[in-house]
Amino acid sequence: MDKDDEYTVTPSQRQSAPFFLSGFLAQSCVVAICVMIGLWMGVYSSHPGLDWTDTFHRLHLHPFLMVVAVVFSATEAILIFRMLRTISKPTVKAIHVFLHTATLALVGTALAAVIKSKNDLKFAHFYSAHSWFALIVLFLYASEYVAGIIVFVLPTRCISDTMRQNILPFHKFFGLCTYVFALITIGMGVFDFLESIVGTSAYSNLGLQARLGNAICVILLILGATVVHILTRSTYARPSTSDSLFEPEPL
Template identity: 30%
Template sequence: MAVDSPSLVPLLFFARVSGLAVAMLVLLWALAFNSSFLIPNSSSQEYLIYEVLHPLFMVIGFILISGEAILVHRWLPGSRNFKKSVHLCLQGVALASGLFGIWTRFQGEDGIVANFYSLHSWMGLICVSLFGAQWLIGFLSFWHRGEARTVRLKVLPWHVFVGLYTYGLAVVTAETGLLEKLTFLQTKRNLSRYCPESMIVNSLGLGLALLCGIVILAAVSPKHQTLQTKFMYPDAKCLSS
């Protein structure tokens, strides 16, 4: 017989706790220290709004929601098709958030090209593009089920791998963005390394790293563990327990 693995319960719990902590930290940073998102010699309120929306949509909308979509198959009751539909919808919301988060970078006063010069920006474009392709393949596969079962079984491991890789890449991209922003603030605006804002940004980075590990571990952990109810004896007789 098969039973639910008890190891998933604490993993799912800590995933929600760490996700909540990440959401609170990014909200605190974006709302309480929004003056840090203004570029020098600029007082445009519209630009400030776009700058604040970028981390909110990329962290809460893109990373946290896509992580929740990954965990859907671990805890959501119901049929497999129902879980797949919820997974697809949540990933669609995450994709829309990621696209909007990148769109906010297009609204800078220096134009589009000026906002795509760093490792963070390049990784962000690659990550969202890969995520979009992954979602489109999943969408077509979900609505078009005429493929042979053997083909679907061969594609599934790659779908899982690319999905987890993209999620990890999204977290790494966010980490590079936090490092880039904090370095800019400390060198250009003389922000202290031990001030509250620095502590919040560093804590946010640690929270994202912890969340990524928990989500991936929960995703690859076996959902069920098999219990052997029959024992083989030397005389080749089987006795049921």
């Protein structure tokens, strides 16, 4: 073997390290945010706890379930085609649909929790920018979900592969935009939650709650940037395989 050939690095090898580092960073952010919101709502809040029977504990379920839905379930759903590179595309597609379905189920439960809690506390509904953003994002997400089922899950006798390929870029673009909007909405929700418990006291009196909330927002930014990087870098795309339902990879 020629000595120069021994140390030749292929383009795929050059991309593997940044790809896996980006994936590791994204997954680390997911774990960190989910753990922090669980600790905040379940341990360190003014009325710590997560259950449906107590009004305040039920109210805490709203941010907790929303974070699990978007930060965990939705993130894994949109990354799965690039992260699970050795699993057949039909299998990955089934997991993709399941995770998006779980996201909507968690979001629905979170909405029910906050509405019931606010009814019990006689608080107004949907008056903040956060709640308006949330309704818009929910509409966009549900629309993406329904469109994705119709276009990419129904048999080809209903939707041809050619039409799927034409629609796919729009599905990917609007899916990623909706995901970023959802992360922004969560950040707004964290701010609203902190503002609601500060009242007229000094922000510094919140102590660990403020630090947890601020840290969550910072990590949300890192997560969003990392996910966008992974999904928009063409060299990170899933390798072509013979088991693909059609060649381009969906978001």
